[in-house]
Amino acid sequence: MLIHLIQILIFSSFIFLSFLMMSNPLKVNKKANKWFGVFLFLWASFWVDEILILTKANPLSEISTLLISFFQFFTPIILYLSIVFFTNPNYKFRIKDFLFLVLPIAYLILLIISIITPVNIDSILVFTLILHALIFTTLSYLKIRKHQHQINLFSSNTIEIDLKWLEYIVLGIIFIAISITVFNFVYFGLPLNLYINIIMLGGAFFVAYHALRQKEIFPLNEKHREEIIALEDDERLVDIPKRKIIKDEDLVVLKTKLNVLIKNKELYLNHEINLASLSEEMNITSHQLSYIINNGFNQNFFQFINEYRVEKAKTLLMDKSSDNLSILGIAYESGFSSKTAFNTTFKKFTNQTPSEFKKHSSGL
Known part of the structure; x- marks a missing residue:
């Protein structure tokens, strides 16, 4: 069935991506990528039951299921910690960080109660899980937004280090958490499973594409x-x-x-x-x-530096002797690190793309 194939692809994709992030062949954002790799590994674990069924392996014991569920509960926390290290690779754990363990411990107690007593508390477990996910994904989103504001104060090229790809992942997780909550109240069955798994597979490809194109966020110069x-x-x-x-x-x-x-x-x-x-x-x-x-x-630092770059680019675009340069060539000659950064920043300052500016200038 289609859903089985998708589940296998999701599980294998996240396991492989987890290995890549933790091994970090690009050697960028090292601490952050190790935590992000652990996050991907935990994310993959949500498909363990499906994989065991498909491979006709023996089902997990109650203790094994409890332990896996307990570690899965840390998934949003690990995502948050990876974002903390993306935004501050020198971050040191503090005493107050142990507050992160309050909800996991409460969840572990609920899991134990669900095993040793006949009382059905599945709805409480689901509610705790979703509430926990929403809390830490929201904190992750706020951390990214703060980072996006701060980098304008000290960086001149922000597009490749603004963690926009992580912001989309966080928003996707929030959307999925809300969707599961709604569907759990009104309907549960194959359409939900198929719907969620297709989104997750798309998410795996999205993560792979962006995670493997990362740039070092902070300068290599240690000082x-x-x-x-x-x-x-x-x-x-x-x-x-x-x-x-x-x-x-x-x-x-x-x-x-x-x-x-x-x-x-x-x-x-x-x-x-x-x-x-x-x-x-x-x-x-x-x-x-x-x-x-x-x-x-x-101005902030980003605006201050890029105003000079845009003026330099405008001069080159209007200069007939620079006609041999491509748009990418002009971008590099003006101090931009990529064509995307050039187009985005140039339009922000002039309300025109470089190509539109060049065409308009040549017609004067």
């Missing part, structure tokens, strides 16, 4: 990496424009110095430039540089 992680973890960073950390007269001088440095050295052409590396060029702290950009130019 810059630590400084940026400290900045992203600093809740006060978003309040820098409101706090006067540089005198107004000094701000004018530093603003001019920054403009001259950027233009003369064309630092914006380095697609790996970040707040920490630029502050090093300026011989000031990252907090001070952020203040200058926010208060002196009324």
